[in-house]
Amino acid sequence: MxxxxxxxxxDPATAATFDTTELREHFHxxxxxxxxxxxxxxxxxxxxxxxxxxxxxxxxxxxxxxxxxxxxxxxxxxxxxxxxxxxxxxxxxxxxxxxxxxxxxxxxxxxxxxxxxxxxxxxxxxxxxxxxxxxxxKIAEAANVTLGAAENCNERTIYQFVHPDVMKSCQLVVGMTKLQKGSIWNTMPAHVHDRRMEAYLYIDLDESARVIHLMGEPDETRHLVLKNEEGAISPPWSIHSGAGTSNYAFIWAMAGDNVDYKDVEMVSMETLK
Incomplete structure (x- = not known):
C-alpha cells in the first residue's frame, strides 16, 4: 500500500503564528x-x-x-x-x-x-x-569528522555518506550524526542555509526518550517534541538543532542549490530567542 x-x-511569518498542533501538522x-x-x-x-x-x-x-x-x-x-x-x-x-x-x-x-x-x-x-x-x-566507507566536547554535552561524530567527499550526486547530501553517551546537543551553535532545505530523522532512542527539536527563525524559535524514528522538515529559513533526554543519532538530508556542506550562515548564541 x-x-x-x-x-x-x-513562510517564516506564517510559521511564527502557529500553535503546537499547526507546527506538527506542517513540519513533524x-x-x-x-x-x-x-x-x-x-x-x-x-x-x-x-x-x-x-x-x-x-x-x-x-x-x-x-x-x-x-x-x-x-x-x-x-x-x-x-x-x-x-x-x-x-x-x-x-x-x-x-x-x-x-x-x-x-x-x-x-x-x-x-x-x-x-x-x-x-x-x-x-x-x-x-x-x-x-x-x-557502509558506515566504514563514509567520510567522518568528530566535533564537540563532553563538557559541553555535544561530543558527536558526523558521518557523510552521500556527500561530495565520498561520491557524486545531483543535489542530495545525506549523512548520519551519532552523539556519544552523556551528550545531548546537536548543531548548536545553530545555523541556517537559505540555499537548501533539510530533513531530520531521529533514531536509536529508547521508547521513553525524547528529543526537543528546535526550529524557526533565529529570533523567533519554536520546538517539536519527537520520539524514536520521528523527524522534522526544516525549511531553508529555519534553524535545525536539538537536545535529547539521552544520547541519540539522527539522519540528516539536504537538497537545494548547493552541495557544499559548509555553505551555511552561522547564528550566534546572542541572536537566538
Missing amino acids: LNVETRHAI VSNIFVPGEINLIYTHYDRMIVGGATPAEGPLELDHVAECGTASILDRREMTIVKLGGPGKVTADAEYDMVHGDMLYLGMGAGKITFSGEGRFYIISAPAHQTYPSRLI
Whole structure:
C-alpha cells in the first residue's frame, strides 16, 4: 500500500503564528513506518520526498507516484535509502543487501524499487538532472569528522555518506550524526542555509526518550517534541538543532542549490530567542 501526503511550503511569518498542533501538522514527520505500507511526504521545499517502507509480511514495490508527474519515481529523481532495524534487501537496477545504518544511493533512471526483509527503510528523494551510478555505502566507507566536547554535552561524530567527499550526486547530501553517551546537543551553535532545505530523522532512542527539536527563525524559535524514528522538515529559513533526554543519532538530508556542506550562515548564541 502506498500513501502520499503533500506538504506545501510555509513562510517564516506564517510559521511564527502557529500553535503546537499547526507546527506538527506542517513540519513533524511521523507514522511513516507502518507494517505493510510505503508512506511518503512530498514537500514543496526543493521538492524533497521523505518517507518509509516497512515490508513486514512481504515485499513492497515503489514505482509510480502521481505527485512526481512521471511514470516511475526515479525517472527524474535520485534517492537515498537508509536501513533501520534488521537486515533487508532493495532491488532496483541491481540487488542490494542492507543492514542497520547502511545507505543506498539510487541514481536517476534506476527503475522501480522493491523493499523486502526485516526492519524499516527510510526514503529520501529529490529531483535530479543527471544520472550518477547507484552505490551502497557502509558506515566504514563514509567520510567522518568528530566535533564537540563532553563538557559541553555535544561530543558527536558526523558521518557523510552521500556527500561530495565520498561520491557524486545531483543535489542530495545525506549523512548520519551519532552523539556519544552523556551528550545531548546537536548543531548548536545553530545555523541556517537559505540555499537548501533539510530533513531530520531521529533514531536509536529508547521508547521513553525524547528529543526537543528546535526550529524557526533565529529570533523567533519554536520546538517539536519527537520520539524514536520521528523527524522534522526544516525549511531553508529555519534553524535545525536539538537536545535529547539521552544520547541519540539522527539522519540528516539536504537538497537545494548547493552541495557544499559548509555553505551555511552561522547564528550566534546572542541572536537566538
